Amino acid sequence: MTLSGEMLAFTLLSLAAIMGGILLITLDRVVHMVIALVFTFISIAGIYVMLSAEFVAAVQVLIYSGAITIIMLFGIMLTRHNDTNQQTAGIFRKLLLLLGIAGFGIAVYAGIYQLDIPPEETSLHIDNTRKIGTALYSRHIIPFELTSVLLLAALVGAIILAKKDSEKGEEEEG
Amino acid sequence: MVQELLASPPGLMNFAIFFLLAAILLMVILGFVTYAILAERKVMGFMQLRHGPNQVGGRWGLLQTVADVLKLLIKEDTIPKLADRPLFILAPVIAFAPAFLVLAVIPFTDKLQFADIGVGLLYYIAISGISTVGVVTGGWASNNKYALLGGMRAAAQMISYEIPLVMSLLGVILLSGSLNLNDIVSAQSHGWFIIKQPIAFIIFIIASIAELNRTPFDLPEAESELVAGFHVEYSGFRWAFFMLSEYVYLFAMAALTTVLFLGGWGALPFLGFIPGAVWFSLKFSLIVFILIWVRVTLPRLRADQLMEFGWKVLLPAALANIFLTAILKELF
Numbered sequence: 451m452t453l454s455g456e457m458l459a460f461t462l463l464s465l466a467a468i469m470g471g472i473l474l475i476t477l478d479r480v481v482h483m484v485i486a487l488v489f490t491f492i493s494i495a496g497i498y499v500m501l502s503a504e505f506v507a508a509v510q511v512l513i514y515s516g517a518i519t520i521i522m523l524f525g526i527m528l529t530r531h532n533d534t535n536q537q538t539a540g541i542f543r544k545l546l547l548l549l550g551i552a553g554f555g556i557a558v559y560a561g562i563y564q565l566d567i568p569p570e571e572t573s574l575h576i577d578n579t580r581k582i583g584t585a586l587y588s589r590h591i592i593p594f595e596l597t598s599v600l601l602l603a604a605l606v607g608a609i610i611l612a613k614k615d616s617e618k619g620e621e622e623e624g
Numbered sequence: 625m626v627q628e629l630l631a632s633p634p635g636l637m638n639f640a641i642f643f644l645l646a647a648i649l650l651m652v653i654l655g656f657v658t659y660a661i662l663a664e665r666k667v668m669g670f671m672q673l674r675h676g677p678n679q680v681g682g683r684w685g686l687l688q689t690v691a692d693v694l695k696l697l698i699k700e701d702t703i704p705k706l707a708d709r710p711l712f713i714l715a716p717v718i719a720f721a722p723a724f725l726v727l728a729v730i731p732f733t734d735k736l737q738f739a740d741i742g743v744g745l746l747y748y749i750a751i752s753g754i755s756t757v758g759v760v761t762g763g764w765a766s767n768n769k770y771a772l773l774g775g776m777r778a779a780a781q782m783i784s785y786e787i788p789l790v791m792s793l794l795g796v797i798l799l800s801g802s803l804n805l806n807d808i809v810s811a812q813s814h815g816w817f818i819i820k821q822p823i824a825f826i827i828f829i830i831a832s833i834a835e836l837n838r839t840p841f842d843l844p845e846a847e848s849e850l851v852a853g854f855h856v857e858y859s860g861f862r863w864a865f866f867m868l869s870e871y872v873y874l875f876a877m878a879a880l881t882t883v884l885f886l887g888g889w890g891a892l893p894f895l896g897f898i899p900g901a902v903w904f905s906l907k908f909s910l911i912v913f914i915l916i917w918v919r920v921t922l923p924r925l926r927a928d929q930l931m932e933f934g935w936k937v938l939l940p941a942a943l944a945n946i947f948l949t950a951i952l953k954e955l956f
Contacts, residue, residue, distance in 0.1 A: 481764055520757065527772065
């Protein structure tokens, strides 16, 4: 590992991403958690930019930190928003958890450093967006279309579920 | 000059140069915001048969905004006792930072641009979405029902109008075959996209006004119903930051419209001897004037009308425009 600008940027971004993740778990109020989550999403988008995947990075920011976060905030704000977490775990359980996490960390670290990825062709980052488009609409057209049908079905299902609820509510009110 | 810098290897010297350039851009933006507010008040005044500011700084009120900003800076900074303190402080920052970030990709002339990203257009739209998080956070952290309502309205409105905004741009992307703003400008050398994509232009202007939260779509800060919307509890320079981000977005959106539909820095035929920067600022000023004009002319919409208009009129029109563009592109 040598200290270069890339290394520095990667360290900062991954630190921010991990910090966001830790804050997400440890913070008490739900809205604070969502803001921490936004930091994680944006840091991950930064890592995508470093990997020259600019399209994925832009979509990550657009979908995750923009749309999904807003929808989560909406859901939280429309429900009770003064919920806080209660500490339940005892000291023994915490120690066990720490051991488990440390074990997992060591296993992943060892696994990653033994992994040998052969160098692939390096022209993939040029005209990245065009290549993604071509791949999506030629080689992977059937999975792509199936995904869109699945999402459409989910959307229709969600509308039907929501509609049933409101009808029931009206009957109860009336 | 900037193109060479962008291509050169990174180093501390480059970092210093870009930092300095960004600082200069920030100063230019602050100058623009100062006089855009004055221009807005003056134009509004003339359109409503009033004078507008005419006391501070000579006949034209040239120092009016400077005095206003000074007043804001020395005002007491109040944070409500029951507000969520960290988020209350963080919210104006989250709202403002993306407003300045989006300016990085906008090509002002063929030589003056800060970042030449392949997905420049997508970058603009993605980053500008983060501001909504700041607005919603500010509305929630204030612990005030008006602020919360304003924040919710802002979120709903920005999400609903982002979709027609992006959909209307797909026509432009189809014709230019690129998401890069430089390529989009050079694709307009034989006819601006406002001529080739008139429907897209109209949808884009309407949706961009909604994204900017300006009248007739200024429901998040509707004074008559919500006192002031999401920034009720804010005062002093925190409030100034929300306003600043709004006007920086005005700058960014007008610049983006110029780049996408009015040919950027490109000149009209036979007038190529006028430099590109002049062309850009002329077109840009025209767009800003139109945005002010719309604000003075139209009354505010109702919340349900706003949603219906976005989903039932703008979105189908934008989809139809995509089909039309695709068919025309295949035929010719």
